[in-house]
Structures are given as C-alpha cells and as structure tokens.
Amino acid sequence: MFDVIVVGGGPAGATAAEDLARSGHRVALLDRAGRIKPCGGAIPPRLIADFDIPDDQLVARITTARMISPTGRRVDIPIENGFVGMVDREHFDAFLRARARRSGARLFSGTFRRITRDAAGPQVVYRDKASGEERRVAARLVIGADGARSLVARAEVPGGDRIPYVMAYHEIIDAPAASGQYDPRRCDVVYDGRISPDFYGWVFPHGASASVGMGSMVQGVDLKQATADLRAASGLSACRTLRREGAPIPLQPLARWDNGRDVVLAGDAAGVVAPSSGEGIYYAMVGGRVAATAAAACLASGRVRDLRLARRLFMREHKTVFRVLGSMQRAYYRSDERRERFVSLCHDVDVQSLTFEAYMNKKLVGARPLAHLKIGLKNLAHLTRLVPSGYT
Known part of the structure; x- marks a missing residue:
C-alpha cells in the first residue's frame, strides 16, 4: 500500500513523485517506458x-x-x-524520474489500464512492460499525469474527455x-x-x-x-x-482537476500548456508540484476537498498569463495576414523587452505602465488595420 500512485513519468509526474517522496510519503511512479514527447525543449x-x-x-x-x-x-x-x-526530453525526463527514485519513489514500468476500488481505496491496474501481465498497485490517492489524452482524466474527472x-x-x-x-x-x-x-x-x-x-x-x-x-x-x-x-x-486548463474523491491531475492531463507559445515543461513541473501539495494536504487532513488546492494554487499565479496568451492566440493565429501583423509588432523594443521579462520570470511585468500602454495601443492599431501590415 502506497500513499500516492503517480501515473505518468514526464516532468509533471516525476516532479510530483519527487516532492512527495522527499516529504516522507510512500510513492509509486508508473511510467510507460520508451515514450518521448515531441517538444522544442x-x-x-x-x-x-x-x-x-x-x-x-x-x-x-x-x-x-x-x-x-x-x-x-x-x-x-x-x-x-x-x-x-x-x-x-529523451534524457531530461529520464533524469527527473531517476531523481524521484533517489528521493524514495518506487518506479514501475508499464501501461496504465484502469482504476479499481475496494474498501481500502483505489488500485491502479497496469500492464507490466517486462512480463506483459496485468498487475495492480494500491494507494490512498492517485495523481494522473499521463498526458493530453489522459486515460485517468477521461475516466475520473468531469470534462477530462473534452480537452482541446x-x-x-x-x-x-x-x-x-x-x-x-x-x-x-x-x-x-x-x-x-x-x-x-x-x-x-x-x-x-x-x-x-x-x-x-x-x-x-x-x-x-x-x-x-x-x-x-x-x-x-x-x-x-x-x-x-x-x-x-x-x-x-x-490548449486550455480543465475547469476541474480532481474527482472529489481520490484522484487529482497534473501537467498535460490538466491542460496546463501555455496558449500562443505552446510552452509546457515549466507549467507541467509547477502542475506536478501543486498536485503533490494538494495530495499531501489531503493525506494529512483526510479532507478530499483539499485536492482542489492543486488547481487553485496554479491559477492564483498563472491564470492571468494564460488569459493574455489565449487572447493573443485567438487574435493573431487565425490568418497569415494577422500573423504578418504580429511579427511586425514584435519589432517594437518594448514588446521584446516585456515579452522576455515575462517569459523568463513567468510573471506579467507591471513596473513599466507607459510601455504597457504603448504596446496596447499598437496592438489595437494592428488588429483594426489602422497601420499597414509590415509597419511597427
């Protein structure tokens, strides 16, 4: 019997497993060996x-x-x-899994099948990679970190089967x-x-x-x-x-990340990839960390509502960034004429500076209000075609 089973050994799952193991919890990490996600890195x-x-x-x-x-x-x-x-990602994900194992997590290699339950709690059923046999691991909680088309999310969390x-x-x-x-x-x-x-x-x-x-x-x-x-x-x-x-x-975080019982999602399974940029590694690892925090709180208190902390903590810091990037994608990605205007806008030194300050530090920069105003006006001018395409 483990405290937590983490399904998926990418950046989100490996981070959740490491954090929980470091804090003294009994953790199982189930990973489908050999899978490498396409990623700019x-x-x-x-x-x-x-x-x-x-x-x-x-x-x-x-x-x-x-x-x-x-x-x-x-x-x-x-x-x-x-x-x-x-x-x-071939080497980075393996490094994160190895670090989780060194912290005390136990690794299992196989393919997730389903979750069953008995009086003691949930059991993750998986196909063992080495033997091909179906096996199961029991725990008090499950963290689903098994990707954008997460089987855990589809089976357990409302809306998990409808993520764009x-x-x-x-x-x-x-x-x-x-x-x-x-x-x-x-x-x-x-x-x-x-x-x-x-x-x-x-x-x-x-x-x-x-x-x-x-x-x-x-x-x-x-x-x-x-x-x-x-x-x-x-x-x-x-x-x-x-x-x-x-x-x-x-492309969009799920409205709910837990099943109100014994499952919470992390990473791509929860939809936490930044719109517009497609950036996912940082947000996946943050998602793994907040899922671990929520699971630890639930284990300590016995309150299943503490699983909601994962989404709440993530959105408290990143909701505004996701909203702004989503608006940018909807505004500029729909046609080549709009993309041309977007690249023209990127000539602006204030756009360049604020964009990379926000990217590097993962916060919208509020210390330069005049620069924000200038960018907003230029953005409006490009979207309403007040300036010709190709001009900044």
Whole structure:
C-alpha cells in the first residue's frame, strides 16, 4: 500500500513523485517506458532555479529568438541578461524520474489500464512492460499525469474527455554547422500558414542535434509533409533524421482537476500548456508540484476537498498569463495576414523587452505602465488595420 500512485513519468509526474517522496510519503511512479514527447525543449531561468536543474542537463543556451512571418520577414529578439536553456526530453525526463527514485519513489514500468476500488481505496491496474501481465498497485490517492489524452482524466474527472489540443510533430536531426539560416544559439519560430494554418513551426537547437517541428488543430493537415517543407525552407533537408515523434498538446486548463474523491491531475492531463507559445515543461513541473501539495494536504487532513488546492494554487499565479496568451492566440493565429501583423509588432523594443521579462520570470511585468500602454495601443492599431501590415 502506497500513499500516492503517480501515473505518468514526464516532468509533471516525476516532479510530483519527487516532492512527495522527499516529504516522507510512500510513492509509486508508473511510467510507460520508451515514450518521448515531441517538444522544442525550452526551459526558462525560473524553471532552472525553482527545480534545481544542473548544467549538464542543458544541451544548448539560447540568446536570440527569431520570429519569421508568412512573407519571410525576420525579427531577431535578443534575450538580454541571460539565456533560455534547452533540454532533450529523451534524457531530461529520464533524469527527473531517476531523481524521484533517489528521493524514495518506487518506479514501475508499464501501461496504465484502469482504476479499481475496494474498501481500502483505489488500485491502479497496469500492464507490466517486462512480463506483459496485468498487475495492480494500491494507494490512498492517485495523481494522473499521463498526458493530453489522459486515460485517468477521461475516466475520473468531469470534462477530462473534452480537452482541446494541437497535434504536434517534430523530427530530431543532426544539427548542421552554423550558417545564415541556422544558428546554434538561436530559436526560430515560423508563423506561416503553409507550415501551420493555425499555430507555428519551430527550429530549436539542441547542441549536437536540433528539433524541427510544427503543430495544428486543423484536421487533415499533413504534419510530416509540413515538417519536411519547414526543413527545406530552413536549409535542413539534408540533415540526418535521428528520431520522429508526435503527440497532442493541450490548449486550455480543465475547469476541474480532481474527482472529489481520490484522484487529482497534473501537467498535460490538466491542460496546463501555455496558449500562443505552446510552452509546457515549466507549467507541467509547477502542475506536478501543486498536485503533490494538494495530495499531501489531503493525506494529512483526510479532507478530499483539499485536492482542489492543486488547481487553485496554479491559477492564483498563472491564470492571468494564460488569459493574455489565449487572447493573443485567438487574435493573431487565425490568418497569415494577422500573423504578418504580429511579427511586425514584435519589432517594437518594448514588446521584446516585456515579452522576455515575462517569459523568463513567468510573471506579467507591471513596473513599466507607459510601455504597457504603448504596446496596447499598437496592438489595437494592428488588429483594426489602422497601420499597414509590415509597419511597427
């Protein structure tokens, strides 16, 4: 009998398991071994500091972000006073699971099937990877951290079967030498309907390799062909492909993260990926931490309502950021003409400065009200077409 079973060993699940184990709880971590999520791999300084990520996990340090419009307009945004770290999820997720195990969590390798219950509490039924046999693990609580199409969420939490998502696909390739089109210290974000009609494509350096991919909500988009087109446009067609991965990325936090009984969600299962940017690693790890906090509170008090703390704590700090980013995505991602205006807006030094201050520190910056007003007026002018596309 464990105190908590965590289903899913990605950043959210591994963080929840580590936090609970460090605080003295008996923790089981069930992971489907071999799964690697498609991900650009960017992590901001706040994540590195808050979650004590060692330097050897960083495969690259990014000092510039380049926005590319549908017409090929390029805007380079320097990352002042720091860098964005890059990780390779194949190794980063394994590092987080190993750290949870060293903290006292017990790892199980297998595929989640269902949750059953008896008088003692819930039992997670899973297919063991080594034997292929169906087994079960008993605990007092379950944390579902099993991704955007979470089986735990679908079975246990109201609304868990209706989360909207973008289908993402990327290819990890051998990184080329630095050139006019590729810079190992720069992330390229491509806003072009020929690559993605409603999201974006990316070229993110990973040291000796690079992640090239895109995402879309539109049914019928050929993700592999779009990625091939992006590679061609970026001069990367000849680079050797190391692996290919695809998975859904959620676009909206669920209205509820617990079942009012013995289950609470974390990470993609709860829908905590930032709109507009698609950033998920930081928010997944925060989601794992607040799920662990809620589970520990419930175990200590015996009150199932304490499971609600997970969503409440997360939204207290990040609700406004998610609302602003969601509005940005709805305003600018719907057409190439709007994307062109968005990239034009990114020329503004105040937009650049405030955007990266917010990204690096995960807070909306309120210390420069005149800059906010200026950005708001420019944003309105672009959306109402008071300025021609291509002007800042």
